[in-house]
Amino acid sequence: MPELPEVETVRAGLESLVSGTVVESVEIRRDSCVRLLAGGVPEFCALVTGERIRAVARRGKFMWFELVAPDATGAEPPREALSAHLGMSGQFRVHDTRWDQAPDPHPHCRARIFLRATNAPSGSGHLVLDFIDQRTFGYLHTEGLVSTADGAPAGAGTHHSLLPASVAHIGRDALDPNLDVEQSLARWRRGSRGIKQVILDQSIVSGIGNIYADEALWTARIHPERPAHAMSKRQASTLLVAAQSVMASALSQGGTSFDSLYVNVNGESGYFSRSLEAYGRGGEACSRCGSAIRLATVGGRSTHWCARCQRRWAPRSGPLDSGA
DNA sequence: AGTAGCACCTGATTGC
DNA sequence: TGCAATCAGGTGCTAC
Numbered sequence A: 001m002p003e004l005p006e007v008e009t010v011r012a013g014l015e016s017l018v019s020g021t022v023v024e025s026v027e028i029r030r031d032s033c034v035r036l037l038a039g040g041v042p043e044f045c046a047l048v049t050g051e052r053i054r055a056v057a058r059r060g061k062f063m064w065f066e067l068v069a070p071d072a073t074g075a076e077p078p079r080e081a082l083s084a085h086l087g088m089s090g091q092f093r094v095h096d097t098r099w100d101q102a103p104d105p106h107p108h109c110r111a112r113i114f115l116r117a118t119n120a121p122s123g124s125g126h127l128v129l130d131f132i133d134q135r136t137f138g139y140l141h142t143e144g145l146v147s148t149a150d151g152a153p154a155g156a157g158t159h160h161s162l163l164p165a166s167v168a169h170i171g172r173d174a175l176d177p178n179l180d181v182e183q184s185l186a187r188w189r190r191g192s193r194g195i196k197q198v199i200l201d202q203s204i205v206s207g208i209g210n211i212y213a214d215e216a217l218w219t220a221r222i223h224p225e226r227p228a229h230a231m232s233k234r235q236a237s238t239l240l241v242a243a244q245s246v247m248a249s250a251l252s253q254g255g256t257s258f259d260s261l262y263v264n265v266n267g268e269s270g271y272f273s274r275s276l277e278a279y280g281r282g283g284e285a286c287s288r289c290g291s292a293i294r295l296a297t298v299g300g301r302s303t304h305w306c307a308r309c310q311r312r313w314a315p316r317s318g319p320l321d322s323g324a
Numbered sequence B: 001a002g003t004a005g006c007a008c009c010t011g012a013t014t015g016c
Numbered sequence C: 001t002g003c004a005a006t007c008a009g010g011t012g013c014t015a016c
Helices: A004-018 A040-048 A181-188 A195-199 A210-220 A233-252
Strands: A022-028 A052-059 A062-068 A080-085 A090-095 A109-116 A126-133 A139-143 A145-147 A162-164 A293-298 A301-306
Touching (some): A004 A126, A022 A040, A022 A052, A080 A090, A181 A195, A181 A233, A195 A210, A195 A233, A210 A233, A210 A301
Antiparallel strands (some): A022 A109, A052 A062, A080 A139, A090 A126, A109 A126, A145 A162, A293 A301
């Protein structure tokens, strides 16, 4: 569910609230939320408890807390990461309250992290960080860090070129200033898959999910099933710019949400859903040409596109196709 | 190597 | 009304 703009909204919110705090204790309410860690709940708690959160970083939809020794000073590199993925329905919620006054956890709360926060806005010295996840595809994880291939900062919210080992195979995201555009476009144009499946491939350019894939393809007037190898360099470039543009715009409005399954760390919804042109508009008129927006399953994902504006083949390089 | 298919979950909605 | 089928914003493993 949460794509780059939503995850960045959460990351920025977390950064402002939990940077500098120390993990006092952890309450895992559903063991499977730390299933990636071989040692399970005990190991997770042991590795995280007592650590100081130095920063909250993100690449694409993958997020991590940089952990340092509690008495660390200066800018020494993190020694470990508490990584997190929101999956389809994950949320972080922060309560600025004394631990014993925190509200009862939400029924879908999978983990509750108690933080010692000397600078808590309320002055209580405490924060409670809840990881809530209805569908349980999200997770928390603890792991070591590896270096980026290019030596540049690993992603948003960090100036270190270190990222969690499990994130090393994820490409830089569409809004990362260190994204290698030439190489990314070349990889987008390779292979037989439909272009929508390719732009959802997080190992090439990360951060694009099902909503923004449909929006970017609509903006760039490209059919979701156009084979990657049939994309011109110019079309690929237009598509990347469209994805960057739509996600930056969504980010400026706090992300997209249709319901309470996506909210920021304060429990508030974003407003971008009212700006969507294709996603969720099956059967409605395309705002550009008036044709009905189609809805079908492509690559296992619900896909929305305008059959008139978005041709399966480039108009000058192949037969026209109604997109049926 | 590249790609398709499915598995992993819970809850809301739809259709019979 | 009741129950089964379907669908949801993601990732990663397996098998071809």
